[in-house]
Structures are given as structure tokens and as C-alpha cells.
Amino acid sequence: MKFEAVTIKDIAKALALSTSTVSRALRDSYEISEETKQLVLKYAKELNYRPNPSALGLKEKRTRSIGIVVSEIANSFFSQAINGIESVAHNRGYNVIIAQTLENYEREVANMQFLSSRSVDGCLISVSTETNDFFHINDLYRKGFPVVCFDRVVDSLETHKVSIDNFLGAYDATTHLIKSGYKKIAILSSIEYLSITKERLNGFKKALADHNISFNEDYLKYCAHGGLVYEEVEKAIDELLKLKVKPDAIFTSGDKLTTNFMRYCKTKKIAIPDKIAVIGFSNLDITELLSPSLSVVRQPAYEMGKIATELLLNMIESKRPVTDFDHIVLPPEIIVRDSSLRKK
Amino acid sequence: MKFEAVTIKDIAKALALSTSTVSRALRDSYEISEETKQLVLKYAKELNYRPNPSALGLKEKRTRSIGIVVSEIANSFFSQAINGIESVAHNRGYNVIIAQTLENYEREVANMQFLSSRSVDGCLISVSTETNDFFHINDLYRKGFPVVCFDRVVDSLETHKVSIDNFLGAYDATTHLIKSGYKKIAILSSIEYLSITKERLNGFKKALADHNISFNEDYLKYCAHGGLVYEEVEKAIDELLKLKVKPDAIFTSGDKLTTNFMRYCKTKKIAIPDKIAVIGFSNLDITELLSPSLSVVRQPAYEMGKIATELLLNMIESKRPVTDFDHIVLPPEIIVRDSSLRKK
């Protein structure tokens, strides 16, 4: 099928003007008479003229679009963040292209390659769990391709970053469990080398230490795919519950880890919080409707998306190379519900 | 910031060839010697050359990207559908641009305008609840812009459509409630003129009729924003529960209607299914974890996305105008859980 849209040429021909005059009239240039301007503007509006983005992109060496690389949009945290990103981007005249990695390293590299090769003017990224080599990002970035990290931040990258205080979120969540009377607290983590995994683990450990509870290595479980795959969560919890001294509470340090933990308990009929209490990271907006209602650490996802986009667009539109980088750290929110009730 | 990517010209200069030779070598043209081809290919790979999409788009009058217009990606049905769409699109070398309407008519029109003005080669759309004038779609479509409808299908549009059997889904869900012993069954609907609203309402009515239950107009409530706004659901249920003869069960005919109904009952401490039983449309993958576990009508979202994309790409790539249109209707899946348990 072919779809012929209106071009400047069409307008020029119809109005017996040159294309350059039309172009100038459309961008309200001072060199064009008011009369001609009105004529062109009116006609363009009638035909519903829109400049061809490909032509503009070719000419201006920019596409006025930005890319987002996330693990999966079906994750509530990311879909909320994307809403924030879109709101800012559209306000500033940018289009948004979303790419998913599904936690797969090769897909992430391919997506970045594709996006950077002039499809977009810059990129927001939350790296996949599989990613522990950041060459594909660093390399592009060094060559001048603007990148802003959010959520899962890459330490080795010198650019703007937006994240939450993962240490604090984990610290507060763990402290809450301790204050509710739990002492044998396990932690279910995403993959080991991810920055947020480490930060959350450190917050967890610090909370234990501050309350004179020693950290038990057996109570720490990693999931390579960040809980995206149910089986990895199942295996981890199975192991925890086979221990001689079983944990009486757990802190799940990621969205999918949390929901899959809930699924596990439902399937195996494990009572929460009687058998095991839980608080975990989650941005689902129906956690209060779960059985039992779920205590969560919630991230300001929409806000993060907005801020990250502001930073990215500023970088893209900056005349000179940016050398001063922000690392914005937002506070998480702890919402206590039934799943981490005071121990009887 | 500027990001200079490799062009054909760079390769040509470095290898002392003409740009056309390089171009041909890259596309493996038969007119180029094996030797030159290898040389070019090797060098291009080294520099990680990628053709400039803007230039290609300008030249070929196609962008190799497609648009998706949905109400919101944070809706599990849509994020699953988008996954299906992306899987097919990427396989066939297309990029995907997502636009959200947030159930707003103006945003839908603006999005379609933007996408059609040469940003994308075609578009998948599930119309917003506010949309009851389809001129913006019909007009573009008549001008040769390929559009495929999915989920919320536009009857007046002569093109490919992919939906589920909404009548059947509602019929089966309602029948299930009846067979569980409920007789005073209400229905919570999205906005009135939406095709899926009508189909689901018809299925609902037919199920009642087939079991000799008369349809009670008081038991039918519409929500203008499809349940996106909690307050509209709250108002509707408030009214239902103020009736002299209160319903003992309800069929919620949309994703957000279902979850917001659950939220209502949780907030007002209304026991499900004792006080009121419920089955509703939902594609959330944690409905089994809700309290009580939720009976749902589930749509094959991923599948729908895939099929719709196949149809769209076929249309885009078709040499001659497409005149024969498919309306693919997929079966919904009914999953019975505790929220619609047999009445005691």
C-alpha cells in the first residue's frame, strides 16, 4: 500500500511559490511577508501538512525521538516510569521508542545498537540482569551518544543517573521486620553483580547489624533473572524452607521476586505472615488487594522517569559537551500492610 | 552533544571506492566482485556501520516502523499484547513506536496524526473509550494509511480486525454465575457505545435469557473511562448497593473495572463472594493471588498482538491495495476461582 502525504513541494506548487518560501513561512521567518505567511499557513493547515520526520532527521542530524531500554514493559515499575518519560518527552516535542530486553544481554546490545544508529537522539536505560559488561553502553557514550541511566544504574558510566535510595529502602524494610518481632530474616535478591542488588543487600545487612542480628549466609538467595522466571524463585524458596533453622521473615528485593514469592506461598499453601512474613519491592498498584495485603517498598517510578528524561533532553540539547553529572537519588516509600504484621 | 555515526561515504573514502559500490556491496548485489564485497563487508563490520534510518526512510518512503495506539501500557492486557506485537515486528525487521491515549479522544487523534505523517508505515489501534467519532482513523485509512484494529474494534472501518469473542466471554462468565446459584446479577460496563461494551452486554443478556432470568435495567452500570478512574467505579457500585433488591453477583466487563471493583470491596469491607460474587475480564497475571482469588475472563493478549501485527505487515508490504479483510475472532478463556464460588 502507498500513502502519499503532503509535502512542501505540493504547497509550493499550489500557491505558485518556491519551496524555500514555503519552508520559511511555515517556520515563521522574519523575511517573509505577513501576507504570504498567512496564505501558506492557512493552506498547510487545510491539507493538514506535517513535515516529514525522515527528511528532518536527515537534514538536522537529529530525530527528535529518544529510546527507552528496559527489561519488560509488563513490569509495573517500568510502565509507570515510561508514563513519566512520555509525559516529559511529548511536552518537549520528542517521540519515544521503547525497546525490551527481557533481561537478555544480547537483546540489550542489539537494542542499543539499533537505537543509537541514528534512530534516536539519546537513550534512557535500565540495564538487564544479565548485563555485567557495559562496553556497549560505555562505547556509545564515549562516542557522544547521550545516555541516562535510571533505576538499575551503571557505576562505571560517567553520565547522569537517576535511582532511588536502594540502601535506605532495604534498610527501612528490614528494620520494619525486625521491629515487628522477626529475627530470622532471609533476603531474596536479583543477580549478584547488579548495583541495586548490592545496595539493597547492604541496606539489609546494615539493618541487621544495627539491631545486633548476625547475617546468615544461608538466608541469602540470588535469582539470575531477577525473578522473571518462576522456577528460579521456587528453587530459592525451596532451599530456604529446607534449612534446619527456617527463616521467619523475608525481604524480597525486586518486583518480580515479590510477586513470585507470593505465588509460591499461595501454591504451597504457606501462611503469610504466620509461617513467614514478607515485605518486598513492588510497584504494582493492587498489592493491597493481595491475600494477605502486601507490605511493600514502593519506588516513585513516574517521578524517576520524568527526572531522567529532563536530564537526557538537557544533555541532547546542550551546545557543549556535558561534563558535570547528576546522580539524583529519590526516597523510596515503605507501605506496611498485613504481610509483615507484628509477630505473635 | 553530537554523535557522528559511520556513513557509506566514510567507508567509500577509506576504501577508495564510490558510494554506490559500497552501497551495492553492502546489499550483496550481483554486480560487485566477491573481492570488493568482502573488503567492504569486513570494513563495515569493523566500524559497526548501520544505515541511517532517516536517509532510508526518505529514499524508500517507508520507515520500517509501525505504531501502536492503546489507552495505557500499564494495563496488563495491553502490555501483553505489545509483547506479541514486538515479537512479530522485530522478527520482520520493523521497529515499534508506542503511543498512549489514556482514554482521551484528543490524544488519540494527535497520536494518529503524528504516527501517520510518515513516522510509521502503518498502525495498530485499540480505540480509547472516549472515541465515538472515527473520522481520524477512517480518513487516514482511506488515504492509504494501513491500520489494523485489535481488541476494541471499530465496526465502521473496512480493514483487518482482531478481537476476541466478547459475546462468548460474557455469555460464559454470566452462565457460570448463574450455574453457581446466583440470580441477581449486575453488570459493570465500560462506556456505552464501545463495540466491546455492546458485545459483552449482549452476551450477558443472552445468558440471562437462556436461563429465564429477566434483565434488570437497574443492574446495568456504565463507566465513561472504562474504570480507569476509581471514582466512577465507586459511584456505580454505590448505586448498585443502594438498590432495594441488591445484586448478589456482578460481571465486570473490563480489566480496570474488575480491579477497581475489588478495590472497592476491600475498602468498604464487602465480603466476596458471600455478599457479592464476581467474575470479570482481567489479564493481570496475579489474579489468583488476590483475596479472594479472582475468577476471570482472560484474553489471549499476546496472541492477538501477534496476529494483528502479521496482518498489518502483510498489508504494508502488499503490492496491490488490499480489499479482502479478515476479522479474526479468538476465544476467551474462563478461569473459575473463589470469587465466584457456588452460592451457599
Added chain:
DNA sequence: CTGAAAGCGCTAACAG
């Protein structure tokens, strides 16, 4: 105030 012409990166006649 307006027009002609060049060029962004790429492909495809058309020439050699």
C-alpha cells in the same frame, strides 16, 4: 521579500 541551489545519507538508473 523571494527564489535557486546545495546538501544531509542512501539507492538506482544510466554510463562506462
Added chain:
DNA sequence: CTGTTAGCGCTTTCAG
């Protein structure tokens, strides 16, 4: 087998 050239739609000097 390879190079030259024109043109996709647009902006922007440079000339009038």
C-alpha cells in the same frame, strides 16, 4: 564490475 548522477523532503546559504 564500478563510477556518476539524480532525487527522496527539508533547511539554509547565497543571490537577486
